[in-house]
Amino acid sequence: xxxxxxxxxxxxxxxxxxxxxxxxxxxxxxxxxxxxxxxxxxxxxxxxxxxxxxxxxxxxxxxxxxxxxxxxxxxxxxxxxxxxxxxxxxxxxxxxxxxxxxxxxxxxxxxxxxxxxxxxxxxxxxxxxxxxxxxxxxxxxxxxxxxxxxxxxxxxxxxxxxxxxxxxxxxxxxxxxxxxxxxxxxxxxxxxxxxxxxxxxxxxxxxxxxxxxxxxxxxxxxxxxxxxxxxxxxxxxxxxxxxxxxxxxxxxxxxxxxxxxxxxxxxxxxxxxxxxxxxxxxxxxxxxxxxxxxxxxxxxxxxxxxxxxxxxxxxxxxxxxxxxxxxxxxxxxxxxxxxxxxxxxxxxxxxxxxxxxxxxxxxxxxxxxxxxxxxxxxxxxxxxxxxxxxxxxxxxxxxxxxxxxxxxxxxxxxxxxxxxxxxxxxxxxxxxxxxxxxxxxxxxxxxxxxxxxxxxxxxx
Amino acid sequence: xxxxxxxxxxxxxxxxxxxxxxxxxxxxxxxxxxxxxxxxxxxxxxxxxxxxxxxxxxxxxxxxxxxxxxxxxxxxxxxxxxxxxxxxxxxxxxxxxxxxxxxxxxxxxxxxxxxxxxxxxxxxxxxxxxxxxxxxxxxxxxxxxxxxxxxxxxxxxxxxxxxxxxxxxxxxxxxxxxxxxxxxxxxxxxxxxxxxxxxxxxxxxxxxxxxxxxxxxxxxxxxxxxxxxxxxxxxxxxxxxxxxxxxxxxxxxxxxxxxxxxxxxxxxxxxxxxxxxxxxxxxxxxxxxxxxxxxxxxxxxxxxxxxxxxxxxxxxxxxxxxxxxxxxxxxxxxxxxxxxxxxxxxxxxxxxxxxxxxxxxxxxxxxxxxxxxxxxxxxxxxxxxxxxxxxxxxxxxxxxxxxxxxxxxxxxxxxxxxxxxxxxxxxxxxxxxxxxxxxxxxxxxxxxxxxxxxxxxxxx
Numbered sequence: 001x002x003x004x005x006x007x008x009x010x011x012x013x014x015x016x017x018x019x020x021x022x023x024x025x026x027x028x029x030x031x032x033x034x035x036x037x038x039x040x041x042x043x044x045x046x047x048x049x050x051x052x053x054x055x056x057x058x059x060x061x062x063x064x065x066x067x068x069x070x071x072x073x074x075x076x077x078x079x080x081x082x083x084x085x086x087x088x089x090x091x092x093x094x095x096x097x098x099x100x101x102x103x104x105x106x107x108x109x110x111x112x113x114x115x116x117x118x119x120x121x122x123x124x125x126x127x128x129x130x131x132x133x134x135x136x137x138x139x140x141x142x143x144x145x146x147x148x149x150x151x152x153x154x155x156x157x158x159x160x161x162x163x164x165x166x167x168x169x170x171x172x173x174x175x176x177x178x179x180x181x182x183x184x185x186x187x188x189x190x191x192x193x194x195x196x197x198x199x200x201x202x203x204x205x206x207x208x209x210x211x212x213x214x215x216x217x218x219x220x221x222x223x224x225x226x227x228x229x230x231x232x233x234x235x236x237x238x239x240x241x242x243x244x245x246x247x248x249x250x251x252x253x254x255x256x257x258x259x260x261x262x263x264x265x266x267x268x269x270x271x272x273x274x275x276x277x278x279x280x281x282x283x284x285x286x287x288x289x290x291x292x293x294x295x296x297x298x299x300x301x302x303x304x305x306x307x308x309x310x311x312x313x314x315x316x317x318x319x320x321x322x323x324x325x326x327x328x329x330x331x332x333x334x335x336x337x338x339x340x341x342x343x344x345x346x347x348x349x350x351x352x353x354x355x356x357x358x359x360x361x362x363x364x365x366x367x368x369x370x371x372x373x374x375x376x377x378x379x380x381x382x383x384x385x386x387x388x389x390x391x392x393x394x395x396x397x398x399x400x401x402x403x404x405x406x407x408x409x410x411x412x413x414x415x416x417x418x419x420x421x422x423x424x425x426x427x428x429x430x431x432x433x434x435x436x437x438x439x440x441x442x443x444x445x446x447x448x449x450x451x452x453x454x455x456x457x458x459x460x
Numbered sequence: 461x462x463x464x465x466x467x468x469x470x471x472x473x474x475x476x477x478x479x480x481x482x483x484x485x486x487x488x489x490x491x492x493x494x495x496x497x498x499x500x501x502x503x504x505x506x507x508x509x510x511x512x513x514x515x516x517x518x519x520x521x522x523x524x525x526x527x528x529x530x531x532x533x534x535x536x537x538x539x540x541x542x543x544x545x546x547x548x549x550x551x552x553x554x555x556x557x558x559x560x561x562x563x564x565x566x567x568x569x570x571x572x573x574x575x576x577x578x579x580x581x582x583x584x585x586x587x588x589x590x591x592x593x594x595x596x597x598x599x600x601x602x603x604x605x606x607x608x609x610x611x612x613x614x615x616x617x618x619x620x621x622x623x624x625x626x627x628x629x630x631x632x633x634x635x636x637x638x639x640x641x642x643x644x645x646x647x648x649x650x651x652x653x654x655x656x657x658x659x660x661x662x663x664x665x666x667x668x669x670x671x672x673x674x675x676x677x678x679x680x681x682x683x684x685x686x687x688x689x690x691x692x693x694x695x696x697x698x699x700x701x702x703x704x705x706x707x708x709x710x711x712x713x714x715x716x717x718x719x720x721x722x723x724x725x726x727x728x729x730x731x732x733x734x735x736x737x738x739x740x741x742x743x744x745x746x747x748x749x750x751x752x753x754x755x756x757x758x759x760x761x762x763x764x765x766x767x768x769x770x771x772x773x774x775x776x777x778x779x780x781x782x783x784x785x786x787x788x789x790x791x792x793x794x795x796x797x798x799x800x801x802x803x804x805x806x807x808x809x810x811x812x813x814x815x816x817x818x819x820x821x822x823x824x825x826x827x828x829x830x831x832x833x834x835x836x837x838x839x840x841x842x843x844x845x846x847x848x849x850x851x852x853x854x855x856x857x858x859x860x861x862x863x864x865x866x867x868x869x870x871x872x873x874x875x876x877x878x879x880x881x882x883x884x885x886x887x888x889x890x891x892x893x894x895x896x897x898x899x900x901x902x903x904x905x906x907x908x909x910x911x912x913x914x915x916x917x918x919x920x
Contacts, residue, residue, distance in 0.1 A: 025563040028571060028580050032797035033555040040550040040559050041542075051560045062553040063803045070550050079548040080540070082501075088539040088813055090500040090530050091781055093522040095493040099500050100511045103485040111488060120488050125585040126804065132645055136662055143661040158656040162638075164664040168656065172663050178622075184802050185592055186647030186665070196618040196628065197798050201603040202596055203632050204624040205646070205663060318803065321551055337492035338657050342644050343523045343778065344586065349809060353548055 005047045007422025007448060008055045015052030035424075043070035046441055048424055056419065057448050060426035064258070064290050064436035067319035068360045072440075078356030087348040094123070094345040095338075105348065109355030110324070112362070113293075115300050117310035118326035120333070123346030127289030127317030128183025131252065133340065134313045134325045135187050138250035138283035139172050140334045145281070171246035173205070175237070175282070177212040179260030179429070182252055182287055191252055194260045194429075208240040208248065212257060213265045217394040230265060234272040241280050250283040251276075255301030256397075258290040261429020262405030264396055267305040274307050283332075285325075286311040293319035294361055294439050297371030297401030304400070319439075321357055322350035366439040367401075373443055374401035377435070380450045381406065388457045402441055405434040410460070417456035423449055465507045467882025467908060468515045475512030495884075503530035506898055506905055508884055516879065517908050520886035524718070524750050524896035527779035528820045532900075538816030547808040554583070554805040555798075565808065569815030570784070572822070573753075575760050577770035578786035580793070583806030587749030587777030588643025591712065593800060594773045594785045595647050598710035598743035599632050600794045605741070631706035633665070635697065635742070637672040639720030639889070642712055642747055651712055654720040654889075668700040668708065672717060673725045677854040690729040698736050710743040711736075715761030716857075718750040721889020722865030724856055727765040734767050743792075745785075746771040753779035754821055754899050757831030757861030764860070779899075781817055782810035826899040827861075834861035836903055837895070840910045841866065848917040862901055865894040870920070877916035883909055 014022065014036040021037040042049040046069060048058040058066070068075065078084060083101060092099060110121055122137075124130040147153075154167075161168025176182060176191035183192060190205040192198055213230045216222035241248045253273060257263040277284040291301030293316070298304055302311060310328065317323035324346060334340050361367060378398050385392035390409060397404035408414055411427040418425045428434045437445070474482065474496040481497040502509040506529060508518040518526070528535065538544060543561060552559060570581055582597075584590040607613075614627075621628025636642060636651035643649065644658060650665040652658055673690045676682035701708045713733060717723035737744040751761030753776070758764055762771060770788065777783035784806060794800050821827060838858050845852035850869060857864035868874050871887040878885045888894045897905070 021560060021563065022558075025558060028563070028566055029558075030555070030582070030793050030797070030800065031558070033801060034558060035556050038552065038557045038559050040546050040552070043550060048557070062551065062557060065551065065553065065803055071546075072549060075549040076545060079545045084548070085536060085539045086500050086531075088544070088809070089532060089535040090503060091522065091525065091813075092498065092500070093525065095490070096495050097498045097508070097522060098482075098485060098489075098491070098494060099498050100481060103481065103488070106488055122490070125807075126589070126802065128802065129586070129589070129645070135646075136644075139663065140661045153656065153660060157660060161656050161659040161661075161664075162653050163669065164650055164659075164666055168660050169664040170661060172661075184596075185589070185645045186595075186650070187645065190624055190646070193622050196613065196621050197796060199621040199624075200613060200617060200628050200799075201600045201621075201630060201632075203599065203665060204621075204629040205665075206624055209623065333490050336657060337490070339660075340490065341493060342586065342588065343525055347585075347807070347810070349548070350807070353551075 005044060005055065007047065007057045009420060009422045011052045011054060013054060013419040015050065015054060017051040021051055040070065045069040046438055046445055056422050056424040057445060058424045059435050059437040059441070059449060060424050061436050061438050063426070064295070065318040066438050067293055067321065067357045068366065069438050069440045072360060074360045075353060075356050078352055084349060084352050087352055091344065092348065093343050094348070095341050099348065102348065105351055105355060109351060109358055113299055113358055114326050115302070115310060115314045118314055118328045120327050121324055122340060123322065123324040123351060125344070125346055126183070126323050127315065128185045128188045130289070130315040130317055130323040130325050131182045131191070131285070131287060132185050132187040134285050134315055135174050135250055137313070137327070137332045137334065137340060138174070138285070140339060141283065141331055142172060142247065142249040143170060144331070144335055172249045173207040173244055173246050175208050175210060175240055175248050175251045177253055177257070178209050179212055179257050179263060180254060181257070181259035206245070208244050210237045210240055212263055213269055215264060217396060226266070230269040230272070234269065234276065237273065238276050241276065241282060248282055250285050252285040252287050254287045255291040255296070255304070256400070256403060258434070259428050261432045262396060262434050270302065270305040271307055274309065274311070283312045285313045285315065287315050289315060289317040291403065292316045294367040294370055295319070295401050295436065296403045297367065297374055297399065299367050319357070321353045322346060361439060369442070370401040370439050373441055374404065375399070376443055377402060377446050378404055380446055384450060384453060391457045391460060402435055402437045405432050407431050408433055413460065414456055417459070418452050421452040421455060423452045465504065465515065467507065467517045469880060469882045471512045471514060473514060473879040475510065475514060477511040481511055500530065505529040506901055516882050516884040517905060518884045519895050519897040519901070519909060520884050521896050521898050523886065524755070525778040526898050527753055527781065527817045528826065529898050529900045532820060534820045535813060535816050538812055541812070544809060544812050547812055551804065552808065553803050554808070555801050559808070562808065565811055565815060569811060569818055573759055573818055574786050575762070575770060575774045578774055578788045580787050581784055582800060583782065583784040583811060585804070585806055586643070586783050587775065588645045588648040590749070590775040590777055590783040590785050591642045591651070591745070591747060592645050592647040594745050594775050595634050595710060597773070597787070597792045597794065597800060598634070598745070600799060601743065601791055602632060602707065602709040603630060604795055632709045633667040633704055633706050635668050635670060635700055635708050635711045637713055637717070638669050639672055639717050639723060640714060641717070641719035666705070668704050670697045670700055672723055673729055675724060677856060686726070690725060690732070694729065694732040694736065697733065701736065701740050701742055708742055710745055712745040712747050714747045715751040715756070715764070716860070716863060718894070719888050721892045722856060722894050730762065730765040731767055734769065734771070743772045745773045745775065747775050749775060749777040751863065752776045754827040754830055755779070755861050755896065756863045757827065757834055757859065759827050779817070781813045782806060821899060829902070830861040830899050833901055833903055834864065835859070837862060837906050838864055840906055844910060844913060851917045851920060862895055862897045865892050867891050868893055873920065874916055877919070878912050881912040881915060883912045
């Protein structure tokens with residue numbers, strides 16, 4: 001049983017075999033970001049094993065993307081299934097030649113967990129691609145409304161777009177938030193505002209960024225200030241939408257800004273965004289690439305908001321093991337075929353893995369487990385923060401499952417210390433430690449994590 | 461043996477079961493582009509079988525992306541392998557936690573077929589993503605050279621890029637050609653110039669497009685005019701590079717413009733591009749997404765050019781069953797880690813499939829076979845063109861394997877007629893029929909293809 005495995009580190013990290021393997025890799029593939037080289041055959045459940053034989057409790061989970069543990073038996077069954085063999089061997093151009101099983105694979109997989117009100121799907125291969133496809137749907141909807149239903153494209157539009165010129169290639173914008181991360185394609189990167197290393201030297205669109213609420217913690221001590229902060233941000237969002245140099249066709253927001261430092265906002269703030277986007281006919285896109293699939297203690301992070309009406313589009317990837325967007329309004333399907341299209345339109349093999357992930361989550365009630373375990377974990381971290389108030393600051397994520405983070409003094413040193421004690425942990429933002437355990441993380445794993453934190457902070 | 465299978469169509473196409481399946485799919489997934497719904501279990505080798513039981517000789521091959529046939533036994537073995545199970549179940553964040561086997565998978569797979577002089581690789585998930593990653597590498601190289609080696613980023617650069625403003629988000633361009641297709645992301649789509657349906661309503665970068673040679677056929681009758689045409693295009697390329705409103709960091713070109721109508725140019729034209737890009741320090745990117753992996757009778761389309769020095773980057777996807785770019789110059793690796801990065805950086809499961817595809821191509825000598833079969837096929841089509849000179853015009857692709865195309869009067873009607881006769885065939889450009897058989901297409905399949913063409917054209 002994975003829960004009974006023990007972490008065990010016997011070399012420095014990365015160890016000599018990891019370093020040798022990374023060096024070998026570096027001749028053909030950039031290996032500068034390698035933490036350590038992994039023996040996936042020996043990794044199991046919550047534990048990742050490196051080539052030096054070190055076993056770590058993994059609360060980083062491949063940048064928050066392993067959903068139900070290494071070598072999960074349900075996933076292994078799916079990987080061995082005849083459907084999977086066919087999907088791998090006979091990769092279809094899904095838009096032209098879908099398989100007879102495709103509709104059922106969607107129905108019994110991803111559509112089982114479709115956000116309320118969003119019963120249609122478009123599949124993709126990465127979070128970045130999913131966001132860009134959502135933007136394209138929003139842009140096409142915007143122009144369709146401006147043009148008028150049923151009005152044909154003009155010759156000027158058709159000709160000018162091939163020159164990347166107006167009116168065919170219009171100036172339209174997507175609004176995003178400071179410190180957000182939405183991917184690294186040229187459109188998604190134009191919405192990403194997290195770090196210079198993500199953006200520097202890459203041409204980008206002149207799209208607006210609104211301030212994201214900078215909440216003060218603990219929340220209960222700063223109720224009024226935080227309300228005022230959120231209200232001010234909403235005012236600025238509406239100002240940007242109405243005053244920007246070109247029409248804002250869509251707004252994209254993460255339920256919790258993840259790469260940007262695990263920044264939260266209240267349900268009221270997001271309801272405010274829903275209201276403003278409704279008022280101004282802006283497509284409201286919720287980027288659940290990192291928050292989706294259960295880690296916040298609800299299947300989708302935005303369920304916490306209890307919106308009066310659903311977002312227009314919800315994008316996903318990472319723990320889904322595939323990617324895409326959900327939507328409800330049939331107008332978000334472009335007016336003609338082949339406008340939202342590409343050769344593969346996702347990968348049925350990965351969509352089949354997603355189906356197995358969903359089966360595992362539902363049958364084992366892992367979202368509820370994550371909510372429960374997260375509450376216990378949060379409590380323990382709150383206690384630890386009282387012992388180390390300088391090293392655990394702005395603890396956040398209460399009631400958000402295991403999606404918990406805190407600011408610290410020297411995040412890289414903390415990560416290094418945790419690795420030496422057998423815990424693989426990640427950071428985000430400038431000085432934030434983010435917890436991203438898998439959905440199979442249990443109460444039994446908490447002492448390892450909290451004990452290692454205690455030990456590292458005691459020595460710092 | 462697949463070669464001995466027979467095509468057999470017993471219903472209209474799409475048949476009643478296809479139509480019913482597409483309708484069912486349409487409730488959740490746009491099905492307007494569906495040709496027919498496929499029974500992949502019954503498809504085999506060069507033959508695709510639909511849910512109505514119709515069997516077609518497939519010379520479209522999932523938009524040129526099936527390399528070695530449906531239910532290929534070598535690919536099935538790879539799909540069942542322990543490496544594959546692990547890659548599917550334990551999907552890594554490749555940049556941070558590569559597997560112990562990753563270097564060997566690259567070495568024994570994709571790197572075996574690396575274009576001459578390009579011994580490094582970066583993996584991706586689609587041709588569009590591969591091209592955009594190549595653009596990003598080119599932009600970062602450009603700014604690194606302008607900044608000076610070892611010069612740190614300025615505070616102004618760091619701060620401005622987060623606002624999508626200069627100097628951190630610079631105005632830099634990629635030059636592409638009229639009628640080109642390079643993908644549908646916001647950066648790749650800014651280089652795509654094929655059809656309005658691909659581009660309309662989507663904001664794009666103000667990047668230059670050069671004319672692509674419009675050659676006259678048959679080539680031997682228009683030698684001087686074609687040389688003059690290519691020379692004029694080269695002059696315009698150099699003019700755009702030197703006079704465009706912002707620096708042109710990269711030039712991207714397809715060896716054969718595929719979506720845009722199977723437009724060819726001579727080796728001398730491409731050598732001219734190599735010379736101009738060298739002269740002006742422009743990164744020369746060859747987009748082999750459709751031409752790569754053997755169909756032109758050489759492994760890479762650009763091998764036909766016999767360039768004096770290799771292109772700077774070669775991108776691939778489709779028949780590779782995965783995607784990415786090859787490069788040689790270590791300066792194309794950005795100056796810092798995490799600049800060229802994303803969570804998954806491709807998909808090891810698909811890279812394993814690519815390795816099996818390469819094994820199959822090499823062990824069965826399929827590139828040479830394609831060159832040989834293509835020559836025979838071209839000869840038969842030349843003869844057919846003499847019979848139907850109005851319906852088979854501008855036959856092209858001589859000496860380019862099975863990568864053959866011609867213009868016709870009514871391409872959709874021809875495709876429909878061919879389907880009714882058991883041949884699944886594709887179009888491109890405005891009035892072009894493109895042949896994209898798999899690499900296992902043999903002489904034995906030619907009579908079916910040419911016979912059906914003869915029959916359709918006789919009736920038209």
